[in-house]
Amino acid sequence: MKSFLLILFFSFFTVFSLTAHAFKVLEIRNNKILVDLEGEVLERGDYLLTLPGAEFQGRAIVISIRPGQAIGKLQDGNFSVGEEVKRVLGEPSFKEEAIKISLQVKYLNNAISVKQKDASFPTPNSETVSMSGNSVGGFAVIDWPTEMFLLRGSLGYEPVAVKGTARFNSCSSKTSTNCTVDINYIAASAAIRYDYYRKSRLVTWVAAGSGIKFPLNKNSTSLNKGAIGIANSILLATGADYLVSKKYFVPVGLEYHYSLNYSEKVPVINQLALHAGVGMEF
Structure with a gap:
């Protein structure tokens, strides 16, 4: 009798847990x-799973939260409109549609070449x-x-x-x-950034533009x-963003600036820069 009551209790607890955290699928489009x-409450990075016995078995990761709704990106299997899914806690992850703003410190290595002449007469010595x-x-x-x-x-x-x-x-x-x-x-500077690797908390990217x-x-x-x-340059960059909480992340990167100037008025500045800081998603 005691064993039967324990089994009944845990069965009730399991069913209650699934029901308390069930969410209805409203629409399926573009994976x-x-x-x-x-x-109920969902967080970005949580997983949505179909309930046992559903027609399809699927898994999705929550990528965006709206008032009263959430969007999940399909990772495996499939879902049906109208069915209920359950929540499994996951790690925080970046929002694909989020605006990112960060403040960063940059360590600069600059190389400048200038054309010079001395005071030799009648023909000055020239050098770079x-x-x-x-x-x-x-x-x-800002990343838009x-x-x-x-x-x-x-x-x-x-x-x-x-010097x-x-x-x-x-x-x-x-x-x-x-x-x-x-x-x-x-x-x-203005550049186009492409995120070529995304996994939960980590995003790596490359960028190209001008400064x-x-x-x-x-x-x-x-x-x-x-x-x-005024000095102008072409820039190439690569880096990574690491999410440390639901909104804040740590950006690091490496930039190379190639000078477009070739005169004494504007020195030829080729620059290599390492930067890091703190950022927030909006």
Whole structure:
């Protein structure tokens, strides 16, 4: 008798659990299902499973939450409109349609080449002086989703501090071989980002676009400060986003900027940058 009561209790508990967390399938389209929450709670990353004995057996992962409804992406099997499905807790995952905004710190390695001449008479000695240096900047990034990719924009502060040695006295008003450039830029970029790998908390991506830099403070022993203007570049980037909670993530990335400038007025700045920060989904 005691064993029978225990079996009856656990059977009732199991049925009650399935019923309490059951959701009705409202629509199936493009390998996605729309379910009615019916006053219950689902989170992104949860799994939806068909109940035992259903006509079809399927599994979907919740990718989006709406008021009173949720969207699941089909992973295995199939579902039927009108049937009830149960919830299985899962890890948090990125929303495919979410806007991402992040604040990041950027470690910069800059390389600049400038054409210089010394004061030799009657024919000055000409040379190209190569300079390099490291600096740290910061910027904000927004990733706006579309059907195929994300539109990526950034705005930030980038200091460029480089130095090099000339063969001739072509720097510091043609009195020294020590050449320096120290420029603080407001930098902006626009790119197309493609997420090529997505799994629960992790997304990896590649991007390509262009950048523009507006000089603020300018100091240099190798350039005419009054002639330093806007710099342009092509950028290539790769990186990853890791979700640490339901809304917050940690972005990391690597960028290469190839300069489009070839004059003394705007130095040729080739840049390699490593960046990381914190972001939020909206």
